[in-house]
Amino acid sequence: MNKIWLIITREFSTRVKSKAFLLGTFLAPLAMVAFFALIGFVMSRGSDEQRNIAVYDKNDLLKGAIESTDNINLDISSKSFADLVKDYEEKKIDGIIEIPESINENENRFQITYHSDDQLAIDESLIVGNRIEDRIRDYKVKSLGLDLEKIDKLSTYVSLAPKTIIEKDKKISSMTNIVGSVMGGVIGYAMFMIIIFYGGQVMRSVMEEKVNRIIEVLISSVKPYQLMMGKIIGVGSVGLLQISIWVLLLALLAPLSSMFIGAETTSSLTDVAGVSPEDMQAAMSEGQEKMVQVMQELRNLNWAVLIPMSIIYFLGGYFAYASLFAALGSAVGEDINEAQTLMLPIMMPLMLAVYIAFSAVQAPNTSLVVWSSIIPLLSSVVMPVRLPASPPVWEVILSVVLLIAFCFFFVWLAGRIYRVGILMYGKKASFRELAKWVFFKG
Amino acid sequence: MIRYSLPIFGNNEIQHMPILSLDNVVKRYHNHTAVDHVTFNVEKGSIFGLLGPNGAGKTSLIRIITTITGADEGRILLDGEPLSSFSPAQIGYLPEERGLYKKMKVGEQLLYLAQLKGMTKKDARDSLFAWLEKFDIKDWWGKKVDELSKGMQQKIQFISTVCHNPKLLILDEPFSGLDPINTNLIKDEIYELNKNGTSIIFSTHRMEQVEQICEDIVLMNKGKVILEGRVDALQERFKENKFRIGFKGNLDRELTSDSFEVLSDSEDDLIISVKEGHDSNELLRELMDRGHDIISYNEILPTLNEIFIKQVDGQSDE
Structure with missing residues (x-):
């Protein structure tokens, strides 16, 4: 026992003291946040070019009104088309939108021509299209003799508000299911990443000892089984430490980043949909309301069950997969290609579990999901997704x-495989060979 | 734990209780027998040679003694007691294939390996400092192993093998990869450890090294012990009554006699084999009678290599 402790300590302290650990633990989350912020930034900005586009409306169907956007200046021109072309040639304008001579009220689809040698970006043409749609709608309302106020009353939005019948104490809202299963999905996916990452580290550590031949000295002092377990526990402890730090960082950084991301999404929303400032205000408060609701639901999740259960599933999954990785590492030694070939069958249940877990986020009670949450090797990824749904x-x-x-x-x-594998050199490892090793005598 | 007050086998002399006793030890792998009913004793305080060509079963046998693997049959006593989880602390093992953690610092690594052998951290530190001092390499403590040269790494490896003061030291090809200076350094350390009471098993296929260092040997081939005993006794047993005779002046090159035969001759010596039923005095007398001016006279003893080859050839004839 004392020797296992020594091995655990070494595996733990050499890793934690390494630069890679510090970088991975503190810089990786920051890099991740920076990465998402960058993506958000890029997505929200779109093009920073100012465009001047003339709208050629021969029969004044739009009644001289169209809204410009931040980047695109839309200007209804009274000039003739030929003059506009001349303006284009002189680079006074970037393009010409040609409104048709007449609008058929029965028509739902219009193709409006945009004259230019440069294409508009996808989001630009969506925005411009939106603006024209609004104008054509106004035109149709008028020419059909409809009442705009009454039409606005037609639009309806329905959401289901859940209310418990028997379990009166249970607080639920329309967000309960979504928040629960998304949270479960996050835990399930985190399981998958952690198992692959730290299982891989166990494998590399085993390979290292075999390749640099220190293994023979080690197992003349300790039993192979002690060495393997010490390694798995030591690397696993590093994993737990790292995850704890991440969760802590997340708890600290989440309020900051959610503010940031919230602002980004609403601003891009106004750009794309052409929402009026009032609507935007409404969307903002609705978004904030949702945010509050999500936070509420997160607090309502049964963490007292969720956290210990997640740890149990993590440990169970980690030990099973990490020991298989250790066995593989002992069998291959130097050849990383051979290791990858042999890793495939271990990775398959793990990948399968992740796909099932994703489907479980949407539907946590299909029979496929239920059975996968019971079968070992799948359960540690799938069950955490189901847990919030009790x-x-x-x-x-x-x-x-x-x-x-x-x-x-x-x-x-x-x-069984490890104790034979670590002393076996120059033998090509195959699954048949490994199966034989299991039955070798000590 | 069972304690044996007397060795179960061997000569039943308490003073000569062997440090290691092997009795009919067998190790089979799925398609061959690596160690085939091996029996021998290693006396306390001796330097013992475990010899044999590559694949003779030396490493398999060492792995059993060092508790890396278990024997299928037979009994092994280390200092009178069966092998157990306490045995590794009493054995120091230098494997043929050396290895250290490359990214670990020398000090941390040596402490770790010593503690795995069961030493306390404090004892380990004291012992390691003493050894590093002895080799005058104390300033290596904080260096990473991959900053050291190969010869330096070998020294670290040697220290890790002996720092826990083992009763039995097993060295598998200890000089492979060492330059002559380090070879002598390690050789001196081996002698000194032995003088202080450590029993040493020296495994090699380089027989000429053993002749100088070892007192007793066992010669293995194909998993079996084919010869054992003291080096001088074996040489005595396998000598072929050959003599080298140095002389001055002219010698009758066409020397013939009933009692001996000239095997080869050169500028100033002759190699002569004495025929059965005659002894070397007769040879000398005969040569002197003929008026030759003899300046040296040596018996040629067979090298272990020659003995081994002869034995293996003999075996394959069977």
């Missing part, structure tokens, strides 16, 4: 029991 207790218990049982089985299996 699945039946027997399913959770069965799932945990199987998780733990198979976790021990995989550790045992990997230990």
Whole structure:
């Protein structure tokens, strides 16, 4: 036991003290935030060029009114088309929009010609199209003799507000399901990333000891099984430490970033949809209201169950996969290509689990999802997605029991392969070979 | 734990209780027998040679003694007790394939390896400082291993093998990859450790190294022990009554006799084999009678290499 502790300590401290750990722990989240901010920035900015576009409206169908946007100056011109072309040639304008000579009220689709040698960007042409749509709508309202106020009364928006019948204490809102399953999805995906990342580290660590041949000195002092377990626990502890730091950072940074992102999205919304300032105000307050609701729902989630269960599923999944990775690392040694070939069958259940987890975000109770949340190797990624939706207790218990049982089985299996693999050089590892090693005597 | 007050086998002499006793040890891998009923004793305080060509089963046997693997059959006693989880602390093992953590600092690494052998951190530190001082490399403590040259790494590896004061030291090809200066340095350390009571098993396929260093040897081939005993006794046993005779002046090149035969001759010496039923005195007398001016006279003892080749050839004839 004392020796396992020594091994855990070494694996832990050499990693935590390394520059890579510091960079990965503190710079990676910052880089991630910066990356998303950059994406948001790029998306919201669009083109920074100022365009002047003349609108040629021969029969004055738009009644001389069209709104410009920040970047696009739309100007209804009284000049003749030929003069406008001349203006274009003299580079006074960037293009000409030609409104048709007449508008058929029965027509729902219009193709408006934009004369220019340069194309508009996709978002630009959407915005310009929106502006023209509004004008044509006005035209139709008028020529059909409709009442604009009455028409506005036609638009309706319905949302379902859930209310419990028996469980009166349970607080729910329209956001409950979405917030719960999205949160579950985040946990499930995080599981997948963590298992791959730290499982991979266990594998590399095993390969390193085999390749630099220190392994023979080590296992003349400790049992291979102790070495493998020490390694898995040591790397896993680094993982837990790193995740804890990230969660802490997230809790600190989240309020900041949500303000930032919220502002970005509303401003891009006004740009694209051409929402009026009042609408924007409304959208803002609606967005804030939603935000408050989401926060409320996040607080309502049963964290007292969710956190310990997530840890159980993390540990179960991590030990099972990390020990398989350790077994692989012991079998291959130097050849990283060979390692990748052998990794594929281990990665497959993991990838499958992630896809099922994504489908579980939308529908947490399909039979595929239910069964995958019980089957070991899949359950540690899939079950966390279902947990916020409070699945039946027997399913959770069965799932945990199987998780733990198979976790021990995989550790045992990997230990059998590992003890033979680490001393085996120059032999091409195949699954048939590995299966044989399991049955070798000590 | 079972304690044996007397060795179960061997000569039953308490004074000569072996540090290591192997009794019919067998190790089979799926398609061959790597160690085939091997029996021998390593006396306390001796330097013992474990010899054999590559693939003879030396490493398999060492891995059993160092508890890396287990024997399928047979019994092994280390200082009178069966191998257990306490054994690694009493054994120092320098494997043929050397290796250290490249990114770890020398000091941390040595401390780690010593603690894995069961030392406390304080004892480990004291012992390591003493060794580093001895090799005059104390300032390496904070250096990373991959900053050191290969010869320097070998020294670190040697220290990690001996710093926990093992009763039994197992060195597998200890001089491979060492330059002559470091070879001598390590050789001196081996002698000194031995003088202070450490028993040493020296495994190699380089037989000429063993002749100088070892007292007792075991010769393995294809998993079996084919020869064992003291080096001088083996040489005595396998000698072929050959003599090298140095002389001055002219010698009758066409020397013939009933008692001996000339095997080869050169400018100033002759190699002569004495025929069965005759002894070397007869040879000398005969040569002197003929008036030759003899200045040196040596018996040629067979090298272990020759003995080994002869034995292996003999075996394959069977």
